[in-house]
Amino acid sequence: MFKKLSEQFNRLQTGNLMRGAFQVIALRIAGVAFLFGITLFLTNFYSASQVGTYEFVRSALFLIGGFTMLGTDQAILFFSGRFSKPDQVGALFKVYFKMLLLLFVVSLLFLVIILSVPSSSYQAVFNDARSGSLLVKVGCCLFFYAVTLFNTEFFRAFNQHAKSELYRGIIKQLLFGIGVLFLFVLKQQQYLVEVFLGGFFFCAVVSSLEVFLNYKRFAVPKFKMPAIKLRTVLRATLPIAMSALGFYLLISIDVFFLKRYTNFETLAYYGTSIKIIFLISTVINVIGSFLAVRIADLYVSNHQELQRLLKTGVRVIVVFSTLLSMVLFVFSAEILSIFGAEYQQATLALRILILGHFMATLCGTTQVYLNMTKKQVVLQYILILAVIINCLLNWKLIPSYGIEGAATASAISVLFWNFAAVVWVYKKDRIKLFLH
Known part of the structure; x- marks a missing residue:
């Protein structure tokens, strides 16, 4: 099994697109390691309330920022393929600037909306007076967050994948980690949220300067640039935005329900469990990143070979996820205790999440398959249903079961959209994505 997958990896590495893939994955793993290191420091040297406040802001930024992005971070890659010739680079930058303007307008719109909502409304929704001011800070950072993510993907258009991962x-994470350390030394932990958001301001400015240098280096005279209409840009971004929004909602909506019915301390415990679960999803993402291009090629040329590739891929995913899930499940309490004794309150919630996400790995690379075979619309509908199910379950379960209810809602939602995708693909393409 591992020999077969190795052969597939070797095939993938022969193309220029996969050159440096291992370097990119190493950087991504390093980023995850940074995140866990920062989380460990926060949970051991900051109060649970402060950590929970950070988790609330982080989730709000992901969710509102997902709406703000409008799929521009992925759509720019589509245009980079369309304008891939050297004399078309100017057109690509023209698209970039139109998208940048779009991000500014949408960010400003959301900021106005956030500021227009009375503080009493925020207090009524979240049962907390601080939530409104925190959301205002998120609104002020939206444009810089969006620019950071947008520039990060734009670097890929010039095959600067390592640079993209460095920013990602x-x-x-390094900026945030240094800021967290300084706040602790200066005993100013109350500014944790400001330091977190400030990192995006720095990344947005520096990455934009790098993009400008690329523009000066690659761009052709303006008279050679073809006209790019805004509606052309929107047609490319909106379908991608719908799928992205579904995922942003699935990973953040439970945090808002928890805040509605619990407190910031509970958010800290639950947010830490989510970060641990991220390790399992990383297994799928890493394998999927190797298989993505090959899936797209084989889908149009050889379904039999495609089935063999997917069969090998899902088996490798399950092997790694089984080992990882067993360790996480058995030692859940011990792992959580590393973050602080009080974080062991999330042991049952973590185990529920582990079971749900492990069972989802039995479905293989569902998201990658749907995206690589131009079935994004199907993915959108499935994710919309998953979000609705997630909201209903959170609304019913959290008031009675707290973080265990949130974990159950999350696990069921993840299982639903993966199983639904597997069933649809098998009926439509007669392709087995699941373990067999």
Whole structure:
């Protein structure tokens, strides 16, 4: 089994697109390591309330920022393929600037909306007076957050994948980690949220300067640039935005329900469990990143070979996820205790999440398959249903079961959209994504 997958990896590495893939994955793993290191420091040297406040802001930024992005971070890669010739680079930058303007307008719109909502409304929704001011800070950071993510993907258009990963996981986390350390030394932990958001301001400015240098280096005279209409950009971004929004909602909506019915301390415990679960999803993402291009090629040329590739891929995913899930499940309490004794309150919630996400790995690379075979619309509908199910379950379970209810809602939602995708693909393409 491992020999077969190795052969597939070797095939993938022969193409220029996969050159440096292992370097990119190493940087991504390093980014995850940074995140866990920062989380360990926070949970051991900051109060649970402060950590919970950070988790609330982080989730709000992901969710509102997901709406703000409008799929521009992925759509720019589509345009980079369309304008891939050297004399078309100017057109690609023209698209970039139109998308940048779009991000500014949408960010400003959300900021106005956030500021327009009375503080009493925020207090009524979240049962807390601080939530409104925290959301205002998120609104002020939206544009810089969006620009950071947008530039991070734009670097890939010039095959600067390592630089993209540096901004995605290393630079951003390193800045936050240094800020967290300084706040602790200066005994100013109350500014944790400001330091977290400030990192995006720095990344947005520096990455934009790098993009400008690329523009000066690659761009052709303006008269050679073809006209790019805004509606052309929107047609490319909106379908991608719908799928992205579904995932943003699935990973953040439970945090808002928890805040509605519990407190910031509970958010800290639950947020730490989510970060641990991220290790399991990383297994799927890493394998999927190797298989993505090959899936797209084989889908149009050889379904039999595609089935063999997917069969090998899902088996490797399950092997790694089984080992990882067993360790996490058996030693859940011990792992959580590393973050602080009080975090062991999330042991049952973590185990529920582990079971749900492990069972989802039995479905293989569902998201990658749907995206690589131009079935994004199907993925959108499935994710919309998953979000609705997630909201209903959170609404019913959290008031009675707290973080265990949130974990159950999350696990069921993840299982639903993966199983639904597997069933649809098998009926439509007669392709088995699941373990067999």
